[in-house]
Amino acid sequence: MEFNANEIRDLKKRAAQLRSNLIDMVPPGKVGHLGGSSSIMDVVAALYFKVMNVFEDPRDPRRDRLVFSKGHAVLAQYAAFVELGYVEREALKYVKTLGCTLQGHPDMDQTPGIEAVTGSLGQGLSICLGMALGFRLDQKASRVYCIVGDGEQAEGQIWEAAVAAAAYKADNLCTVIDVNGVQATDSVDRVLANPDLYQKWEAFGWHTIEIDGHDMNQILAAFAQAEATKGKPTAILARTVKGKGFAFAEGKAAYHNAAMNEDEYAQAREMVKKMMEEV
Amino acid sequence: MGTGNMRMAYGRALLELGRTNNQIVVLEADLGKSTMSNIFEGEFPERYFQMGIAEANMISVAAGLALTGHVAFANSFAVFVSGRPYDQIRSSVAIPHLNVKICGSSAGLSDFGDGKTHQSVDDIAIMRVLPNMKVFSPADAVETAKVVMAMAEIPGPCYIRLNRNDLPDVTDPGEPFEYRNAKTLRDGKDIVIYATGYMVYQALEAAKTLEADGISAKVINVATIKPFDAEGARAAAVGMKAAFSVEEASIYGGLGSAVCETLCSGPDESRIPVGVIGIRDTFGTCAQSYEELLKCYHLMPEDIVAKVKDML
Numbered sequence: 001m002e003f004n005a006n007e008i009r010d011l012k013k014r015a016a017q018l019r020s021n022l023i024d025m026v027p028p029g030k031v032g033h034l035g036g037s038s039s040i041m042d043v044v045a046a047l048y049f050k051v052m053n054v055f056e057d058p059r060d061p062r063r064d065r066l067v068f069s070k071g072h073a074v075l076a077q078y079a080a081f082v083e084l085g086y087v088e089r090e091a092l093k094y095v096k097t098l099g100c101t102l103q104g105h106p107d108m109d110q111t112p113g114i115e116a117v118t119g120s121l122g123q124g125l126s127i128c129l130g131m132a133l134g135f136r137l138d139q140k141a142s143r144v145y146c147i148v149g150d151g152e153q154a155e156g157q158i159w160e161a162a163v164a165a166a167a168y169k170a171d172n173l174c175t176v177i178d179v180n181g182v183q184a185t186d187s188v189d190r191v192l193a194n195p196d197l198y199q200k201w202e203a204f205g206w207h208t209i210e211i212d213g214h215d216m217n218q219i220l221a222a223f224a225q226a227e228a229t230k231g232k233p234t235a236i237l238a239r240t241v242k243g244k245g246f247a248f249a250e251g252k253a254a255y256h257n258a259a260m261n262e263d264e265y266a267q268a269r270e271m272v273k274k275m276m277e278e279v
Numbered sequence: 280m281g282t283g284n285m286r287m288a289y290g291r292a293l294l295e296l297g298r299t300n301n302q303i304v305v306l307e308a309d310l311g312k313s314t315m316s317n318i319f320e321g322e323f324p325e326r327y328f329q330m331g332i333a334e335a336n337m338i339s340v341a342a343g344l345a346l347t348g349h350v351a352f353a354n355s356f357a358v359f360v361s362g363r364p365y366d367q368i369r370s371s372v373a374i375p376h377l378n379v380k381i382c383g384s385s386a387g388l389s390d391f392g393d394g395k396t397h398q399s400v401d402d403i404a405i406m407r408v409l410p411n412m413k414v415f416s417p418a419d420a421v422e423t424a425k426v427v428m429a430m431a432e433i434p435g436p437c438y439i440r441l442n443r444n445d446l447p448d449v450t451d452p453g454e455p456f457e458y459r460n461a462k463t464l465r466d467g468k469d470i471v472i473y474a475t476g477y478m479v480y481q482a483l484e485a486a487k488t489l490e491a492d493g494i495s496a497k498v499i500n501v502a503t504i505k506p507f508d509a510e511g512a513r514a515a516a517v518g519m520k521a522a523f524s525v526e527e528a529s530i531y532g533g534l535g536s537a538v539c540e541t542l543c544s545g546p547d548e549s550r551i552p553v554g555v556i557g558i559r560d561t562f563g564t565c566a567q568s569y570e571e572l573l574k575c576y577h578l579m580p581e582d583i584v585a586k587v588k589d590m591l
Contacts, residue, residue: 019424026446107374126335126367130343131346138325160333164331
């Protein structure tokens with residue numbers, strides 16, 4: 001499937017802007033989940049600025065829902081919220097400070113646009129299934145999107161939700177597994193090998209798609225396929241690079257939740273600038 | 280007074296709620312024939328979600344349903360719906376204060392035959408410690424129905440613990456359930472007994488014996504364990520020689536703790552000694568009857584009488 005070149009360019013630009021917003025949140029010396037937020041950023045740009053029904057009012061009942069089950073990567077959502085006008089750009093400076101709008105993990109009470117409380121891993125997909133069942137019950141057209149980590153695949157509850165979503169034929173539910181290959185302390189393979197994710201999701205009864213999670217055409221095509229799939233939920237295995245866009249951090253567990261030094265921050269700024277120019 | 284079954288009362292209350300409120304949904308973890316949630320299923324299959332033997336998923340799915348405007352009742356045995364999905368209750372439900380109503384059925388020692396894995400000694404404590412959670416423990420089937428109806432109206436997460444067995448009625452069907460307010464069922468002037476669940480009946484029986492022995496006992500039914508009726512509890516303690524708490528649960532973290540925390544921090548006149556009666560830091564065990572088990576765990580009226588006399 002080919003998409004309009006202008007549209008793709010616009011989304012790439014959005015993704016670059018979101019990565020710029022991301023580093024605004026973690027200036028030198030400030031610890032943040034850089035790696036897992038940047039790996040999913042292209043998917044997030046596609047969802048908020050093309051795929052999902054979003055409205056000026058973040059509580060508009062017609063909206064689609066996006067939940068980060070890998071709640072630690074919520075900085076990616078905050079980056080988008082600024083562009084959507086849900087939070088002030090100024091708020092980026094105060095991430096994870098006392099009394100701030102943008103908490104360390106998703107907090108419905110504090111942040112407009114956050115749809116559920118996550119952060120304790122493994123729970124988001126179940127919450128999304130509940131939303132999907134709720135919408136179906138009320139005959140509402142809203143779709144539900146869930147971002148799950150690849151390290152998070154070790155949580156048993158993910159697979160409880162996978163069984164239940166397939167049993168309930170929740171075709172208004174789509175999960176993206178951010179397969180960046182690296183978790184908090186090491187590569188996923190070395191922490192606890194969990195191979196054949198494609199076969200696993202397929203065997204659990206999901207329509208399963210594997211894509212390059214940084215290729216905007218593939219991302220949009222996968223979501224279009226998910227929406228067209230009836231009778232089963234869709235799992236998109238997005239092959240990504242942890243820390244994508246920030247060369248010094250790419251593929252490194254050390255940047256799962258870390259602070260950049262002055263030099264790295266300057267590099268990151270340069271890289272973001274280049275991304276914008278290239279688009 | 281007659282007898283009733285809390286589980287049956289629960290199932291019928293769910294059905295009644297379903298008939299008056301189309302946002303009520305019910306989730307079950309394959310114990311619907313025991314929790315009696317299947318009564319609801321019979322009439323509202325589309326609003327009944329069988330989640331299989333996967334309690335963690337069930338609780339978070341309930342959270343998702345609540346996030347789309349539904350009032351979600353999630354059921355299982357008390358052990359399996361409190362301890363096992365504790366973190367799901369904490370994170371998915373309690374932090375965002377969602378309308379998820381958790382029913383811990385066959386609570387305490389009431390599932391006498393199934394032994395320690397199936398008997399909940401800790402559910403009150405672990406639900407009580409959660410911010411935003413309200414904890415209910417009705418005294419009989421009559422009160423159970425009223426509490427369930429109230430839970431649907433009270434905003435945010437609630438937990439209710441229910442007994443498995445047929446039990447005598449102790450509350451007045453004509454009186455409304457008052458959220459939070461502990462209710463005096465028998466007046467007395469020497470001691471006050473705060474009891475919850477089936478232990479309210481046991482305390483009332485104990486009070487009769489004590490009366491005959493010249494000790495006048497006030498018996499208070501604490502159906503709302505959290506938020507605890509601190510004001511009522513303190514008022515009832517004024518002028519008494521001692522206070523007692525009785526619960527079919529661990530002596531740690533439950534009603535006894537609530538009573539102690541309340542009386543010790545109140546004004547001087549209500550600061551009286553407290554005898555905490557409950558399960559003494561041990562798990563359950565199998566027995567051939569409920570009564571046999573209650574005897575074994577010293578939760579019979581005569582045990583309450585002995586404890587009172589011992590303290591006085």
